[in-house]
Amino acid sequence: MTVRLSEGAIAAIMQGESVSKPVLQVMNTRAIATGTGPPRYRVLMSDGVNTLSCEYEQLRGAFMLATQLNPLVEEQRLAARCVCQVNRFIVNSLKDGRRVVILMDVNVLKTAEEVGGNIGNPQPYNEGQGQQRSAAPAASPAPSKPQQQNGNLSGAGAAAPKYHAPSHQFGRASAPSTVKTPGGSQAKVVPIASLNPYQSKWTICARVTQKGQIRTWSNSRGEGKLFSIELVDESGEIRATAFNDQADKFFPLIELNKVYYFTKGHLKTANKQYSAVKNDYEITFSNDTSVVPCDDAQHIPSVQFDFVSIADLENTPKDSIVDVIGICKSYEDVSKITVKANNREVSKRNVHLMDTSGKLVTATLWGNEAEQFDGSRQPVIAIKGARVSDFGGRSLSVLSSSTVVINPDSPEAFKLRGWFDSEGQLLECTSISDVRGGPAAGANANWKTLYEVKSENLGQGDKADYFSCVGTIVHLRKENSMYQACPSPECNKKVIDQQNGLYRCEKCDREFPNFKYRMMLLVSAWAGQGLVLLVSAWAGQGLVLLVSAWAEQGLMLLVSAWGEQGLMLLVSAWAEQGLVLLVSAWAEQGLMLLVTIADCVEYQWVTCFQEAAEFILGQSAAFLGELKEKNEQAFEEVFQNANFSTYEFRIRVKLETYNDESRIKATALDVKPVNYTEYGKRLVASIRRNAQLG
Amino acid sequence: MGDIHEVPRPRIATGHLAQYIGQPVCFVGRVEKIHPTGKFFVLSDGLGKHTTVELSEPLDEEISGVIEVVGRVTNQATIMCVSYVQFREDKSPFDLELYNEALKVIHEFPEYFQCGTGRNT
Numbered sequence: 001m002t003v004r005l006s007e008g009a010i011a012a013i014m015q016g017e018s019v020s021k022p023v024l025q026v027m028n029t030r031a032i033a034t035g036t037g038p039p040r041y042r043v044l045m046s047d048g049v050n051t052l053s054c055e056y057e058q059l060r061g062a063f064m065l066a067t068q069l070n071p072l073v074e075e076q077r078l079a080a081r082c083v084c085q086v087n088r089f090i091v092n093s094l095k096d097g098r099r100v101v102i103l104m105d106v107n108v109l110k111t112a113e114e115v116g117g118n119i120g121n122p123q124p125y126n127e128g129q130g131q132q133r134s135a136a137p138a139a140s141p142a143p144s145k146p147q148q149q150n151g152n153l154s155g156a157g158a159a160a161p162k163y164h165a166p167s168h169q170f171g172r173a174s175a176p177s178t179v180k181t182p183g184g185s186q187a188k189v190v191p192i193a194s195l196n197p198y199q200s201k202w203t204i205c206a207r208v209t210q211k212g213q214i215r216t217w218s219n220s221r222g223e224g225k226l227f228s229i230e231l232v233d234e235s236g237e238i239r240a241t242a243f244n245d246q247a248d249k250f251f252p253l254i255e256l257n258k259v260y261y262f263t264k265g266h267l268k269t270a271n272k273q274y275s276a277v278k279n280d281y282e283i284t285f286s287n288d289t290s291v292v293p294c295d296d297a298q299h300i301p302s303v304q305f306d307f308v309s310i311a312d313l314e315n316t317p318k319d320s321i322v323d324v325i326g327i328c329k330s331y332e333d334v335s336k337i338t339v340k341a342n343n344r345e346v347s348k349r350n351v352h353l354m355d356t357s358g359k360l361v362t363a364t365l366w367g368n369e370a371e372q373f374d375g376s377r378q379p380v381i382a383i384k385g386a387r388v389s390d391f392g393g394r395s396l397s398v399l400s401s402s403t404v405v406i407n408p409d410s411p412e413a414f415k416l417r418g419w420f421d422s423e424g425q426l427l428e429c430t431s432i433s434d435v436r437g438g439p440a441a442g443a444n445a446n447w448k449t450l451y452e453v454k455s456e457n458l459g460q461g462d463k464a465d466y467f468s469c470v471g472t473i474v475h476l477r478k479e480n481s482m483y484q485a486c487p488s489p490e491c492n493k494k495v496i497d498q499q500n501g502l503y504r505c506e507k508c509d510r511e512f513p514n515f516k517y518r519m520m521l522l523v524s525a526w527a528g529q530g531l532v533l534l535v536s537a538w539a540g541q542g543l544v545l546l547v548s549a550w551a552e553q554g555l556m557l558l559v560s561a562w563g564e565q566g567l568m569l570l571v572s573a574w575a576e577q578g579l580v581l582l583v584s585a586w587a588e589q590g591l592m593l594l595v596t597i598a599d600c601v602e603y604q605w606v607t608c609f610q611e612a613a614e615f616i617l618g619q620s621a622a623f624l625g626e627l628k629e630k631n632e633q634a635f636e637e638v639f640q641n642a643n644f645s646t647y648e649f650r651i652r653v654k655l656e657t658y659n660d661e662s663r664i665k666a667t668a669l670d671v672k673p674v675n676y677t678e679y680g681k682r683l684v685a686s687i688r689r690n691a692q693l694g
Numbered sequence: 695m696g697d698i699h700e701v702p703r704p705r706i707a708t709g710h711l712a713q714y715i716g717q718p719v720c721f722v723g724r725v726e727k728i729h730p731t732g733k734f735f736v737l738s739d740g741l742g743k744h745t746t747v748e749l750s751e752p753l754d755e756e757i758s759g760v761i762e763v764v765g766r767v768t769n770q771a772t773i774m775c776v777s778y779v780q781f782r783e784d785k786s787p788f789d790l791e792l793y794n795e796a797l798k799v800i801h802e803f804p805e806y807f808q809c810g811t812g813r814n815t
Contacts, residue, residue: 675791676786677786679790680789680792680795681792684792684795687799687803691802691803
């Protein structure tokens with residue numbers, strides 16, 4: 001039931017040959033305003049091999065419908081996709097070489113609904129070259145697809161008189177090509193790389209790889225709005241901006257990732273600080289600019305991403321522009337902040353991306369993108385042109401020139417999705433943005449055992465190192481644990497007792513009748529390597545905590561039972577040197593012997609300041625200060641009670657030099673109760689890994 | 695059987711019962727059901743497999759949630775309970791799956807957990 005179109009008919013007509021009753025397919029119809037009188041219809045026809053377009057302004061030729069056939073269009077009988085036979089037509093040759101074919105009598109052979117689609121793969125007819133070129137594949141010796149290359153030159157040169165005269169253009173990389181323009185018209189499509197300010201009439205065929213939001217500005221010189229896009233073709237890329245009226249006109253028409261013919265605009269030197277696009281020039285749309293969709297766009301490269309793995313971002317210099325792709329493992333709520341510079345409120349949202357490297361990075365979205373972001377179901381997010389900042393290590397900021405694509409249709413996205421759904425979501429990731437407060441367990445921590453801290457020489461570089469560990473306090477130094485500090489809220493400097501009831505603070509340069517207590521608690525914490533098998537049972541009788549720890553050096557079996565009578569700590573340790581058996585029983589009445597373990601584990605002195613210290617001791621500094629003065633024994637008890645508690649510590653280590661002596665100083669930034677579930681999981685994973693290493 | 699508290703009681707899951715017949719063990723599981731007589735109840739381990747625990751005297755209280763039973767494995771691969779402890783889960787729930795992972799490690803590396811598997815020296 002297929003109708004055969006008269007292939008080659010269009011080329012023949014254009015070349016002046018006579019053609020009898022060609023069967024053609026209508027691709028499109030368009031009404032031309034005529035002022036007075038009936039409308040004229042221009043039709044885009046296809047013979048299965050070529051089309052003769054009616055879209056473009058500068059035509060090579062066109063099909064027009066004689067007015068007596070207007071009803072065919074108005075009654076929808078002649079409509080896009082229908083197939084008709086042209087019984088009679090006239091060809092008018094215009095002075096400038098254009099040919100207009102007027103259809104006088106037409107039979108609709110098959111209606112649009114019957115046909116259903118385009119027949120064949122017709123290419124816009126172009127007089128400059130032979131028929132074969134336009135027919136897509138095959139015999140043509142010249143490079144077929146990227147036809148705008150220099151291969152066409154010879155043919156095109158002769159046929160291109162009508163375009164603007166000077167054929168020696170400034171710095172043109174390659175001559176204009178004549179292919180792929182709708183209707184094979186005068187307008188030559190030039191490569192983006194050849195655009196320059198000395199040329200005002202040009203056409204490019206390019207894909208929109210980035211489309212920014214409409215932005216408004218208001219300053220002393222006036223106000224307005226604009227939006228920018230980035231265009232790419234095989235020769236290069238360029239940025240284009242539309243202002244005010246053009247912004248209004250083109251913003252709804254231009255879509256990301258689609259290909260258009262852009263004609264006529266104003267070229268000027270690029271303002272590199274607004275974009276990373278590699279071109280010395282950029283386009284500004286003018287009143288003459290036209291933007292027309294291009295159907296045949298396979299040769300135009302699509303949005304090019306050049307992804308950097310999140311782990312590699314750690315080595316990327318700050319302020320670089322990168323492309324990243326990752327799964328949005330978690331995201332925060334949108335918040336509004338005020339930009340001090342112009343007192344405007346802007347929305348922002350942090351999202352956390354993770355990829356197969358196991359690293360997590362925080363990316364900040366702004367404005368509309370932040371508000372409309374939906375991170376439910378952990379989508380894949382690809383960002384082109386994000387800026388790397390050194391906030392918290394390494395983070396990403398999405399600029400107005402960046403493109404954010406959610407769940408892109410690309411192989412990398414599918415790979416990530418598959419990886420995440422099977423193993424990725426169970427993986428514990430480390431954040432390179434050091435974000436605190438992320439609920440995802442372990443997402444912000446660099447878990448180390450104290451042994452690893454020493455063997456990896458953390459803190460000995462130029463910068464401080466940060467890590468987390470689970471440690472048990474084995475000693476608290478209560479001497480010099482508190483000092484008298486300046487009572488001013490922001491100042492914590494130690495005050496000098498003037499011995500006359502007044503205390504002087506050097507920093508504030510003031511004297512006070514009082515002071516506040518500040519804690520500086522030195523705690524030695526002990527963490528072992530290996531497995532902690534944890535069963536914690538709270539029963540009516542008391543707590544039974546069973547821990548067996550396995551370190552490379554030896555085994556430690558630890559049971560602490562804590563009943564109503566008191567704590568019993570049973571430890572047996574096997575080290576290479578031998579066995580140490582430790583029992584310490586500590587009841588409410590008093591303290592019994594405490595012995596430290598030798599050899600199998602490392603210990604570390606850590607300084608805990610105010611909040612951490614108060615947390616460990618369970619009392620405020622002010623209360624403790626008073627207790628020290630009034631009831632020494634109770635004061636000591638507070639310290640005893642805190643001993644042997646286990647916490648998660650977030651520690652900062654740094655090499656510090658004092659009077660020619662260098663020491664590693666460790667400070668506790670945060671002390672939290674141990675999340676045993678997460679701890680247990682980390683340990684099991686660690687054991688499995690070590691087991692595999694043999 | 696007071697002496698059962700003097701010897702190591704390896705921690706096991708339902709799958710190990712057969713290997714420990716006649717031996718003192720420690721079993722942690724979640725209460726699934728209690729027989730109306732109160733003389734036995736069923737616990738499920740971290741893999742969801744069930745073990746029956748028998749008592750010499752019927753229960754004198756309601757038990758629920760995760761409990762730890764110390765007892766001896768009978769010939770029928772049930773556990774004759776000597777003592778039990780109920781885990782309080784008000785502060786945080788007890789992660790039975792993680793416990794099972796730990797059991798796997800203990801049994802896989804008996805050289806490091808010499809009391810853990812009841813095999814001494």
